[in-house]
Amino acid sequence: MSTENNVFLGIDAGTQSLKLLAYDAGQKEILHVCAAPLELISRDDGSREQIAEWWLDALRQCMSELPAEIKARVRGIGVSGQQHGFVPLNKAGEVIAPVKLWCDTSTIAECEEITLRFGGVERCIDAVGNPILPGYTAPKVLWLKKHKPEAYAELAHILLPHDYLNFHLTGKIFTEYGDASGTGYLNILRREYDRDMLAAIDPDLDLLPLLPPLLEADATVPLGEQARQAFDLPAGVKVSTGGGDNMMAAFGTGSTKPGVLTLSLGTSGTVFAHSDKPAIDPHGDLAAFCSSSGGWLPLLCTMNCTVATELTRQSLGKSISECEQLLEASTAGANGLINLPFYNGERIPNLPHARASLHGMTDTNMTPANLYRAAMEGATYTLRRGLDAFDRAGQQFTAIRLTGGGAKSPHWRQMIADVFNLPVEIPAQQEGAAFGAAMQALWACEGQADDLPALIGEHLAVDETMGCVPIAENVATYATLYQQFQDLLGKQYPEIQ
Ligand SMILES: Nc1ncnc2c1ncn2[C@@H]1O[C@H](COP(=O)(O)OP(=O)(O)O)[C@@H](O)[C@H]1O
Ligand SMILES: O=C(CO)[C@@H](O)[C@H](O)COP(=O)(O)O
CATH class of the missing domain: 3.30.420.40 (ATPase, nucleotide binding domain)
Structure with missing residues (x-):
């Protein structure tokens, strides 16, 4: 038709x-x-x-x-x-x-x-x-x-x-x-x-x-x-x-076939990929969800993604563009500040009682730039745990498709590339979930059920100007910092080990 x-x-x-x-x-x-x-x-x-x-x-x-x-x-x-x-x-x-x-x-x-x-x-x-x-x-x-x-x-x-x-x-x-x-x-x-x-x-x-x-x-x-x-x-x-919005974002970012990892930086943070068969994580980190295209969609969700950056931004009284400048003025690791961003508890790791905490404060690192960067890094590290869960499940990826409001931040995009050590691709149609919902409607209403990935491939474009690749030096730094974050998490919450 x-x-x-x-x-x-x-x-x-x-x-x-x-x-x-x-x-x-x-x-x-x-x-x-x-x-x-x-x-x-x-x-x-x-x-x-x-x-x-x-x-x-x-x-x-x-x-x-x-x-x-x-x-x-x-x-x-x-x-x-x-x-x-x-x-x-x-x-x-x-x-x-x-x-x-x-x-x-x-x-x-x-x-x-x-x-x-x-x-x-x-x-x-x-x-x-x-x-x-x-x-x-x-x-x-x-x-x-x-x-x-x-x-x-x-x-x-x-x-x-x-x-x-x-x-x-x-x-x-x-x-x-x-x-x-x-x-x-x-x-x-x-x-x-x-x-x-x-x-x-x-x-x-x-x-x-x-x-x-x-x-x-x-x-x-x-x-x-x-x-x-x-x-x-x-x-x-x-x-x-x-x-669900993640299922629709799977349509909107091309995660309707295996091998495409999507990361959404919204109020929640999610990491997910399509699977042709049920994907049950014995650790329970990856939720065993179904997709809305007939398959499954293993997914890790954190409750504190832009919650962390927004609360910090608001308490600093800054605009989003001023916060971008703060990122420019700070370096990986926020000069020793670590934010465990569990503002209203957390889903994964399963810490519903937890509250956020700031670690490593000194008399020199309590600057707006470090505070904002630490919030963003904390939100990013908790999502990086999703890649570990996919690794454990034997699923590997060659790039990340990024969506959600936070994907508008160039510094956050680079941070994701460096922390995940994967190239970041930004779909040209930025509202991943809304565009995905329109794509599902196109697929279903026009009777084009046969080859969904081909249909998505026809309509979804990647914006070459917005993507980024990992920077080797940052990758090495962030590998150490991520391990520090994991160690601190384990020490603060031994129950999640
Ligand atoms: N440049 C940016 N840097 C950081 N966060 C941003 C940026 N632009 C938008 N956001 C954040 O994205 C969030 C909205 O994302 P969105 O995916 O629309 O959320 P939801 O679907 O949960 O309602 C807001 O918290 C907003 O502050
Ligand atoms: O609970 C989950 C996923 O399991 C969240 O991803 C919600 O679906 C909310 O999404 P956003 O409002 O953050 O897009």
């Missing part, structure tokens, strides 16, 4: 903003990108929540900015969403509680309870593929039962953020394997909901009927009439299944 003039929309509901991207598949051109910021509710008990209606407000705002001539050419929409959030709906389809997000660490007790009932961490990993961690959806469901019993009594549907946006667009409740694999209750080996895990979450209620049906990755659902009218879109628009 011809893609001439056809436009595909990618919607990415990230933690800090919702973005809308319009891609002209015929001209291979991004026509429009806009974003609406999102607030975050943070409490000292580790709660990190958003109100689902905020995402709809943000979507309405972005849609209202999309020019009518582009809207008229829209054929498909793909939705990317921050993973793991629990959107509880009642029978009427109304959201009955604030959404606990991927970065919420208030459910440590619930994780322990579910893990114990299921038979221990090893059994969770062996049977289902993943341990039960505070970021995942499973403990959030038990948390609602324990902390908001009135809401739990009304619970009729358990959705994820991107499922909820799809529900708003289509009027239909469904999900897909990628995002569902981040719940903790999808058995990633059998690719079905795990009844034993559901019983471990709530032994008193059969949760299975509350879960959305799983659609295949290349399925589509018609845009609902209500959304079509509200957004002033043409008839015949289809919505693809979408997926």
Whole structure:
């Protein structure tokens, strides 16, 4: 089928903003990108929540900015969403509680309870593929039962953020394997909901009927009439299944075939690669997720990526460009300062109780430049542990595709190349998750399911001017510094060894 003039929309509901991207598949051109910021509710008990209606407000705002001539050419929409959030709906389809997000660490007790009932961490990993961690959806469901019993009594549907946006667009409740694999209750080996895990979450209620049906990755659902009218879109628009933001970034960076390592520098930091078979990490560092293209997507996620750089930047009262200058004015190792950046606990390493700490402070190194560099280095070293995990699994890579807001920083790009000792490539289409969602929509709506990597290869370009290669001298320095960071981590948190 011809893609001439056809436009595909990618919607990415990230933690800090919702973005809308319009891609002209015929001209291979991004026509429009806009974003609406999102607030975050943070409490000292580790709660990190958003109100689902905020995402709809943000979507309405972005849609209202999309020019009518582009809207008229829209054929498909793909939705990317921050993973793991629990959107509880009642029978009427109304959201009955604030959404606990991927970065919420208030459910440590619930994780322990579910893990114990299921038979221990090893059994969770062996049977289902993943341990039960505070970021995942499973403990959030038990948390609602324990902390908001009135809401739990009304619970009729358990959705994820991107499922909820799809529900708003289509009027239909469904999900897909990628995002569902981040719940903790999808058995990633059998690719079905795990009844034993559901019983471990709530032994008193059969949760299975509350879960959305799983659609295949290349399925589509018609845009609902209500959304079509509200957004002033043409008839015949289809919505693809979408997926978690990392699954969509896999489309947007080319990690839809083995051998391409993607690193995302967003609120969270992630390192992931496509796998044609289930990839279970016995250490539990790589989450055994499914992809949203029919395969699997082993992934390491840290909760403190631009969280670390942003908190430091804000406390220094500097702009992003001033912080770039601070990086210029500092050298590898931040003159001895080391930041263990666990501001609201951490997913990997699994330290939900941890708090950030600064080490090696002297009367000469406490400068804004060293503080900012140490935050960025700490966030980078925790991601470097992802490459170690892929090494242990026998997967090697020749380059890194970088995406997420932090990829805009030239100094961070060079730091990644030096710490990972791999060339860094920057996709020309920079909004990896939103572009990936548009690519999934193109793939599914135009019936081009046969050769996804070829389709991606046709549309995805690498920006040759923005890439960088490791600098030998820095690689050697950072190898020593990374080892120092690892040693300090082991000393501070012996439980992770
Ligand atoms: N040049 C830069 N240097 C460092 N961080 C940056 C730069 N540009 C953007 N960012 C950070 O990127 C983050 C947003 O990234 P994004 O991937 O959009 O996040 P999310 O998807 O989690 O909402 C913000 O915290 C922002 O400060
Ligand atoms: O929890 C994970 C991955 O397991 C996070 O990557 C979230 O999906 C949030 O993404 P961003 O808002 O940082 O893009």
